[in-house]
Amino acid sequence: MIVVAVGANLAATGYETPLATCEAAVTRLAEDSDIRVTGRSRWYESEPVPVSDQPWYVNGAVAVETDLLPEVLLARLHLIEESFGRVRRVRNEARPLDLDLIDYHGQVRIGAVAPTLPHPRAAERAFVLLPLQDLDADWRHPVTGERVSVLIDGLPGAGGAIRPLAD
Template sequence: MIIVAIGANLPASGYETPLSTCEAAVVRLAEDADIQVTGRSRWYESEPVPKSDQPWFVNGAVSVETDLLPEVLLARLHVIEESFGRVRRVRNEARPLDLDLIDYDGQVRIGAVDPTLPHPRAGERAFVLLPIRDLDPDWRHPVTGEAVSTLIAGLPDGGGEIRALED
């Protein structure tokens, strides 16, 4: 399974809320002839990590199927981000859209290879793990082999508040 995390804490131009931006990003992904969206998690609202005075984020994830290589898929994700007004300036800044390639069929690519797979912080963030659990409750971290439920249970306190926006 290929997992793409979706997040925003600012509305993109032409959208009223970060949630409507995220929903539009799912539609944009599905419009790409080389990408099939096969599943979508619930949407969650979460505090910024690390904590800051930024607006809360809307987060979710989709599973996709594609024959694109991971680096080509990531480049497409960046083009979609830019089309929603994302400009990469400072790490952890507020943004109208963030698309992260979390897992690409369990591939492990660490070191000088870009993108790093799985995403280096995939097992450390509730706003990534809860949507992954929605997509596949049996998902296991490709490096550690830990189940998503184990990773969620092991999250430290203070990792930021998170709540589902829908059931």
């Protein structure tokens, strides 16, 4: 399974809310002829990490299938972000869209070859792990082998508040 995390805490131009932006980004991803969306998590609302005075985020995840190499897929994700107005200036800044490649069929790529897989901070973030659990409750971290439920149970309380968005 290939997992892409989706998040935003600002509405992109032309969209009323961060949720509308995230929904549109998933649609845009599905419209790419080289990418097939095969699953979606529910949406969550999460406190910014690290904690700040930014608006809360909307977060979710999608499972996709593609023959694209991880670096090519990541480049496509960045192009989609840019089309929604994302400009990378400062780490952890408020943004209209964030698409992260979390897992690519369990590949482990650490070091000079980008992208790092699995995503280096995925196991530390409830806003990644809860949507990931929605996609696959049996998912295991490719490096540690720990189940997603064990990773969630091990999260520190200071990792930021998160709650499912009402349907």
